[in-house]
Amino acid sequence: MSSVRTPLKSRASLMNISISNEKTPSVGSAKSRSGFTELRRPSTSRMHRSTTPRGSNNGRPSSAAERTQGSGSRPSTPSFLRRQEPYTGSITVSIRPNPYSYNPAHGASWEIDDQNNTITNVTDAALLNFDNVFAPDPRLTNREVYQRACYNTVEQCIHEGFNGTIFAYGMTGSGKTFSMRGDQKDPGIVKLAIDDIFQFIDSSKPSKQVSLTLSYIEIYNERIVDLLHSDSNAAELRIRDDPVYGTRVTGVLSPTIHSKEEMMQYIRQGDNIRKTRATDFNSRSSRSHSILQIRINTIDIEQNTEQNSTLSLCDLAGSEKATSSVERRKEGAYINKSLLALSNVINKLSLASNLASPSGNTEHIPYRDSKLTRLLQPALSGSSLISIVCTIHLGSFNMTNANQSCIPETYNTLRFAARAKDIVISVKRNKKVSLGDNEITKVMEDMKKLIESQKREIISLRSGSDHSDPEMTASVDELRARIASLSAENRLLYEKLEHLTRLNDLQRTETIMLRNDSINDILGSGLDSKASQIMIANLEDFYKRVNHELEEHKAYISRLEDQLRNDHRGMLLRADDQKENQRKVSDYSIEAVLKDQEEEILHLKELLNDKDHIIKNLTRTTKLRKLIDDNSLSWDPSVKLNEPKNIL
Numbered sequence: 001m002s003s004v005r006t007p008l009k010s011r012a013s014l015m016n017i018s019i020s021n022e023k024t025p026s027v028g029s030a031k032s033r034s035g036f037t038e039l040r041r042p043s044t045s046r047m048h049r050s051t052t053p054r055g056s057n058n059g060r061p062s063s064a065a066e067r068t069q070g071s072g073s074r075p076s077t078p079s080f081l082r083r084q085e086p087y088t089g090s091i092t093v094s095i096r097p098n099p100y101s102y103n104p105a106h107g108a109s110w111e112i113d114d115q116n117n118t119i120t121n122v123t124d125a126a127l128l129n130f131d132n133v134f135a136p137d138p139r140l141t142n143r144e145v146y147q148r149a150c151y152n153t154v155e156q157c158i159h160e161g162f163n164g165t166i167f168a169y170g171m172t173g174s175g176k177t178f179s180m181r182g183d184q185k186d187p188g189i190v191k192l193a194i195d196d197i198f199q200f201i202d203s204s205k206p207s208k209q210v211s212l213t214l215s216y217i218e219i220y221n222e223r224i225v226d227l228l229h230s231d232s233n234a235a236e237l238r239i240r241d242d243p244v245y246g247t248r249v250t251g252v253l254s255p256t257i258h259s260k261e262e263m264m265q266y267i268r269q270g271d272n273i274r275k276t277r278a279t280d281f282n283s284r285s286s287r288s289h290s291i292l293q294i295r296i297n298t299i300d301i302e303q304n305t306e307q308n309s310t311l312s313l314c315d316l317a318g319s320e321k322a323t324s325s326v327e328r329r330k331e332g333a334y335i336n337k338s339l340l341a342l343s344n345v346i347n348k349l350s351l352a353s354n355l356a357s358p359s360g361n362t363e364h365i366p367y368r369d370s371k372l373t374r375l376l377q378p379a380l381s382g383s384s385l386i387s388i389v390c391t392i393h394l395g396s397f398n399m400t401n402a403n404q405s406c407i408p409e410t411y412n413t414l415r416f417a418a419r420a421k422d423i424v425i426s427v428k429r430n431k432k433v434s435l436g437d438n439e440i441t442k443v444m445e446d447m448k449k450l451i452e453s454q455k456r457e458i459i460s461l462r463s464g465s466d467h468s469d470p471e472m473t474a475s476v477d478e479l480r481a482r483i484a485s486l487s488a489e490n491r492l493l494y495e496k497l498e499h500l501t502r503l504n505d506l507q508r509t510e511t512i513m514l515r516n517d518s519i520n521d522i523l524g525s526g527l528d529s530k531a532s533q534i535m536i537a538n539l540e541d542f543y544k545r546v547n548h549e550l551e552e553h554k555a556y557i558s559r560l561e562d563q564l565r566n567d568h569r570g571m572l573l574r575a576d577d578q579k580e581n582q583r584k585v586s587d588y589s590i591e592a593v594l595k596d597q598e599e600e601i602l603h604l605k606e607l608l609n610d611k612d613h614i615i616k617n618l619t620r621t622t623k624l625r626k627l628i629d630d631n632s633l634s635w636d637p638s639v640k641l642n643e644p645k646n647i648l
């Protein structure tokens with residue numbers, strides 16, 4: 001182990017980055033192929049907050065080599081990520097050098113070992129480990145970078161309901177846009193992620209309904225521009241807090257997307273608006289941060305679940321030293337300021353993750369210092385899996401001045417990357433389970449079909465009774481047989497309704513039992529008493545309403561049942577009367593019987609509506625229950641509990 005001599009080294013030492021002249025061991029079985037290192041497993045208790053202390057390498061690998069991923073093939077989702085929630089681990093950080101700023105003949109300031117995913121400062125031998133360190137090889141494709149660095153984040157977002165954020169960070173001309181957008185021959189991360197999303201949509205039909213919306217914005221000179229808006233100079237967009245997404249840009253366009261072609265068309269349209277200029281390092285430099293967000297809503301019809309997730313793909317503007325152009329200096333100042341704000345946030349989060357305090361760090365994180373950090377706030381504060389691709393120049397590289405050094409910028413990027421790697425995130429997926437149980441839905445469908453068939457029967461009976469030829473008119477016996485069969489069907493309906501009622505009662509009992517457990521758990525989980533009281537008051541209020549409504553519906557169902565029984569008896573009596581007076585049977589009596597039937601069917605329909613209503617209420621209850629679970633796992637006393645009707 002060499003001694004600590006350079007600022008980078010001392011920082012690296014602070015961040016548990018191994019500093020060694022020896023090569024780190026190759027990736028072993030203990031490492032996550034996803035790059036998301038599991039640090040601790042959450043408590044199995046439904047309502048208890050995870051209390052594993054952070055920092056001090058608590059259960060986390062001491063060497064960053066242990067948290068690398070090395071597979072070049074498409075990895076499958078690690079089983080722990082499928083089962084465990086919330087996911088607690090680190091950010092995936094990858095380093096990609098621009099192959100064209102590296103000339104082996106001139107040597108480089110940094111030495112890459114892409115087998116062990118390390119990068120070494122040749123001057124002082126400071127060695128840094130990351131999830132991926134790619135070779136400065138022009139043959140390295142974006143697809144390989146995507147598969148190793150980003151695929152798992154995208155896959156978790158599509159399949160498991162986690163939010164995913166991927167961003168490219170690095171100095172100007174280092175290859176951020178190339179990595180994110182690529183070209184015709186070598187599509188970038190954005191296109192590859194979109195391919196995977198649409199592959200998922202195709203393969204999940206017909207059991208899943210997936211809907212997508214897209215938004216595409218840029219932050220240019222600290223101003224948010226909607227890249228999907230034809231007038232990019234339209235009114236300035238503002239960032240607001242949002243209870244669902246953390247933050248949201250008001251007024252931004254987010255069209256629903258129906259095909260991959262449509263999505264790519266929107267993105268191309270946005271790219272044409274995005275601000276690009278020439279810098280000393282890049283003839284077509286992005287002078288803005290771009291953020292593309294794809295919201296994915298998946299309804300699993302078979303499982304009866306709904307899942308929402310957001311994939312954010314960000315191509316940040318590159319930092320650049322002062323230039324001669326006034327406008328570019330202004331742009332550069334804004335870019336550097338926002339990147340500095342991002343660095344500060346990453347720095348504070350990294351320090352917070354290293355604190356040994358079990359309660360975590362309470363230090364203020366300055367998300368509001370720039371629009372970029374404000375927009376990335378939800379992701380950085382734990383609502384998203386994150387993968388960062390840091391692009392660097394290995395040697396000196398300059399379009400106008402071949403001697404201008406990139407070393408300080410590369411150093412800064414690596415320092416940023418090392419700090420980001422040190423951040424511990426705890427991410428929950430956005431899976432929502434809707435209650436409408438399969439059996440209930442199926443029975444309801446059956447009932448609807450029965451009602452429809454009875455309706456058709458009545459129509460055909462009526463057209464038969466209209467027949468003028470008495471020989472052709474159905475005999476009373478036949479009519480009785482039909483009525484008896486209709487009644488039997490009605491009985492079937494009632495049995496099913498009773499079954500539904502029992503199911504609902506059962507659900508309600510379970511819910512009430514859970515309610516008590518939940519409240520106990522909440523009270524036991526150390527919420528401040530005022531927050532607990534508000535939460536309990538809301539819960540009690542809500543349950544009282546639901547109970548009251550259920551009682552009303554039960555009474556109504558039993559009234560309908562009585563009525564139907566009476567109607568049925570009356571119907572049989574009428575039929576007996578009709579037999580005695582066969583010749584006197586009149587269209588009027590047939591009509592009356594049919595009318596009764598129709599009325600019964602109307603009652604049944606009403607009953608169905610009421611059932612829908614009850615199920616809706618039960619769904620709300622379950623969502624609320626989920627909310628209690630969520631609130632108990634990540635309770636923030638500063639966040640006021642929403643009214644149940646607002647949440648649901």
Ligand SMILES: Nc1ncnc2c1ncn2[C@@H]1O[C@H](COP(=O)(O)OP(=O)(O)OP(=O)(O)O)[C@@H](O)[C@H]1O
Nearest residue numbers: 098099172173174175176177178282285286317318
């Ligand atoms: N890995 C790579 N393979 C091939 N070409 C690359 C690679 N990285 C960068 N380039 C090329 O280098 C040039 C600059 O790359 P790019 O525009 O992606 O940089 P950038 O980091 O987005 O810069 P800026 O911040 O100024 O927008 C482009 O011509 C790009 O094609």
